[in-house]
Amino acid sequence: MNTRTTAYASAGALRAFLTSIMILAAAMVSVTPVAARGAPDSFADLVEKLSPAVVNISTVQTIRGRSGRRVPDLPEGVPFGDLWDQFRDRMEDDQEPREARSLGSGFIVDATGIVITNNHVVEDADEITVTTADGDDFPATVVGRDALSDIAVLKIEHENGDRFPFVKWGDSDDERIGDWVIAIGNPFGQAGTVTAGIISARNRSINNSNDVEFLQTDASINRGNSGGPLFNMKGEVIGVNTAIFSPTGGNVGIGFAIPSNDASRVTAELVEHGKVRRGWLGVGIQPMTEEFAESLGIEQEEGAIVTRVEPNSPADSAGVREGDIIVKWDGKTVEDSNRLSILVKRTEIGKPVKVIVIRQGERVALDVTTGELPASLIPGSGEDENGQPGRPDRSERELVEGMELAPLNDTLRRRYDIGEDVEGVAVLRVARRAPAAREGIRPGTVILRVNQRTVDNPAEIVEIIEAAKEEGRERVLFLVNYRGTTAHVSLKLMEDSGEEE
Known part of the structure; x- marks a missing residue:
């Protein structure tokens, strides 16, 4: 009896020991770092x-x-x-x-x-x-x-x-x-x-x-x-x-x-x-937020909420309504309005797409046939009367007081990281010895106002400066924005054109 009991005890101890070894080995394997590929x-x-x-x-x-x-x-x-x-x-x-x-x-x-x-x-x-x-x-x-x-x-x-x-x-x-x-x-x-x-x-x-x-x-x-x-x-x-x-x-x-x-x-x-x-749906949208969800009494913080439906658009034909929350496009999750815009534009024109919206708290499936984004809605498309891509009017650019100026467009906003809320005339180049350079104006600066007048194109700036010269003024007041900072600059007018370097 004692011998048998001792044998059972020895076998149990052995099993416990082996189990401990296996657990320790598994733990060592689990904490071994993943080998990264070297350079x-x-x-x-x-x-x-x-x-x-x-x-x-x-x-x-x-x-x-x-x-x-x-x-x-x-x-x-x-x-x-x-x-x-x-x-x-x-x-x-x-x-x-x-x-x-x-x-x-x-x-x-x-x-x-x-x-x-x-x-x-x-x-x-x-x-x-x-x-x-x-x-x-x-x-x-x-x-x-x-x-x-x-x-x-x-x-x-x-x-x-x-x-x-x-x-x-x-x-x-x-x-x-x-x-x-x-x-x-x-x-x-x-x-x-x-x-x-x-x-x-x-x-x-x-x-x-x-x-x-x-x-x-x-x-x-x-x-x-x-x-x-x-x-x-x-x-x-x-x-x-x-x-x-x-x-x-x-x-x-x-x-x-x-x-x-x-x-x-x-x-x-x-x-x-x-x-x-590009594909086109024909809606105005904004991102869904926690505040919107709370106001609507729903638990949905992702998606794009429809603010406007264009008449005779694919969305209008499919029955999309203002206030709908679009949560899926062609099987893909819509996290926010930006994501929906990208998904729609990448969709083949004429392709039938299943769209899931939340309407009054209920999920509704709609069938949308993707349209083609009109050229008038594409920034910088500049199509001519034949519908062919045109080029910007070169006459819109001016050399003014040692600065090369141009109207703002999407390309310039991207090049100089100019926010969508900034409107005015962009500075593309500045002559090294021009008064503008001495005042800290540099490429990427946006001229918002000249002598307290809003400006949208270089020709307006030329007009204001010429008027100031006729009145005998030696300076004009610029309101400029550079990398999000707005400031006034009193610009001394050039007596002659100066040379660019």
Whole structure:
């Protein structure tokens, strides 16, 4: 009896010991850290393979000079007549058209010479030159450009019909936060510059864009990188470098790229149709909030609440009503109004879509046939009387008091990170020795008022300044906004045009 009991006790102790060992081993396995993929030993092989397809883009823009009164001649023999003649000649030279040059980046996606870049790189260009990695220059024509997505498609050709090296699109949806990427471009005119980093975030919205959810990267991106490719480690283009966030204007490790899935879709539309066709629902919307949900007595904090239904729109035909909360579009969850806008625009025109709305606390299914977004609702579309994409009126730009000025548009808002609530005239360039430069006015500044008058275009500023000169004033009062800060600037008027450097 005692012997049997002792044996049972020994067996029980052994089982307990073995169980403890197994639990300890499992715990050790469970806390073992996940092995992360290390950085590549070198990017050199990849860069050597990809660089031939990356190009530099240079543009020339003709800017109309200031219009002004002709400086009169002095009678013969008047003292200092030679100096007066020099002053008059400089004033008249300032009225001649000038050329502005800028640089950007791009990449070839087809052996026939299809080049991708940003719309804001070529938007106002009169001449576009593409320089390949081997130093050859090619005049480029615009196949199509799209202000809403900031994508432009160019075409270059070899005189002898030779093919071009090209790169392929990747699937940006497959890329994860933390994946390695490399950027190749033309920052500050330094051709073939290569930088590396990781994908820092996804689905970023910048400048209130409701057409693109950007990739964020810490690969160094600077001025001149715009339009260049962002590659994954397979050598595929997974983004088009477009913008940076920077309080200083230089790289601080926060760059943004248009995902390749968006860029390739827009490219295909531009190549096939010369414009981008987008889906349209025909509603005014705003995001659902906790306060709205509480007011309606429902537990629904996601979705887009309908504030307006356009007559004869797809939404009107489907029975969408004001006050409906759209929570699903074609099987996809609608988190907010921005997400709905993106989903609708990406939907094929004419496609029947199942839409789920919450109406008076009940879920209602509606069948919507997606329409085509009218050109009049696309910022910067600028279609002409034939319905073809037109170009901005060059006469809207002015050289005023040593500043190149232009009306605000979506491209300039994106380029200089100007908020939607800021309205006025944008400063594109400032002559180094102009009074405006000494007062701290710089590219990206928005002129809101001049002598307490609201201004919407450069011509209004010219008119106010000319009136001030006729009254004998030496200064005008500007109200300006720069990076969200508003201030008054007393600007001394130039006695002559000065020279830009």
